[in-house]
Amino acid sequence: MKQYDYIFTGAGLSALMTVYKMVVSGKFQNKRILLLDENAKQTNDRTWCFWTREATLWDSAVSKKWDSALFANVHFQRKLELHPYQYNKIQGLDFYNQVFELIATGKNIDFVQEKVLEIEESESIVLVKTETQSFSCSQLFNSIYNPSLVINQSKYPLLQQHFVGWFIQTEVPVFNPEQATFMDFSVAQKGNTRFMYVLPTSETEALLEYTLFSKDLLSKKEYETEIESYIQKLGIQNYQIVEKEAGTIPMTCYPFWKHNTQNVINIGTAGGWTKASTGFTFKNADKKSTELVSFLEAQTNFRKFHKKSKFWWYDLLLLDILDQKNETGSAIFSALFKKGNPPLIFKFLDDETSFWEDLQVIWKCPKGLFIEALLKRLFHF
Incomplete structure (x- = not known):
């Protein structure tokens, strides 16, 4: 059985971002790292988009940028001037190539193309079984999504x-x-x-x-x-x-982080890293992976990683509304974009606004829907 310091079960966006940043930091060269995934990551299997105001680690993988965008419904169209933001497109294969080219330079990192069958955690070690092998590690990063956690509960839509x-x-x-x-x-x-x-x-x-x-x-x-x-x-x-x-x-706003242990952390979709109200993944994973690498440099208890913010509550209210009145989505987003300030909206969706800026965005939305959702949620908790 091969022993590692860190094992990543699933080599999706969040896992690859995290490993990439660990290599870039230069602070994990003495750690043995294993990536496990049944997919070789050699096909153009998806497209990611994100908006940004500044250069990122992923600029070499960006295939197209836009300075403006269109929002429309049956009643109006609006051209959204995005400055100081740009909307960026990354194709999956370009991202994979960038990451694996860097990973290949690290002698301490292995990639094994096998399906993960089982994860067992004891007090001091984590065991991972695949179809043909077993591995052990001190700490594990899991990005294999378990839908039953969310399906088998009713508190969070x-x-x-x-x-x-x-x-x-x-x-x-x-x-x-x-x-x-x-x-x-x-x-x-x-x-x-x-x-x-x-x-x-x-x-x-x-x-x-x-x-x-x-x-x-x-x-x-x-x-x-x-x-x-x-x-x-x-x-x-x-x-x-x-x-x-x-x-x-x-x-969903389901609290995946509650399943983290001292030595096992759920990341990516499995850890609730997807922006719950929009489904946007790339920017959120980029932020979270940076936070996680910084965390690893200073701490070891994964239970301490997650911090709930006001934006989690905002997302929850929107999901409560769409869960009960799914047809209202067009009206909500149309109210937001019809007269709202596009850069401020994108800043809000990036979870970066002050409370005063929050109010400027939220005030554009249908107030009755959100007040009703807030009251129901207060009683639900």
């Missing part, structure tokens, strides 16, 4: 951000490559929160994603029918589907 996306290429120029469509709620809502998300990379190329914030997934045909209808609405007659992607991201 669970929605899904689920989507199907098509990368298409048109025969004639159609798109404005300088403007992303952040949310287009002009599509039929059908009792849910549904919108189109468009990332144009040239006048003839774009990723179009049909996205829902709701409890239940759709059939593959339903997503694709809506994408086809939207393409027709844009006046596109001849196009080629270059690539497809699909995914589902849990949206």
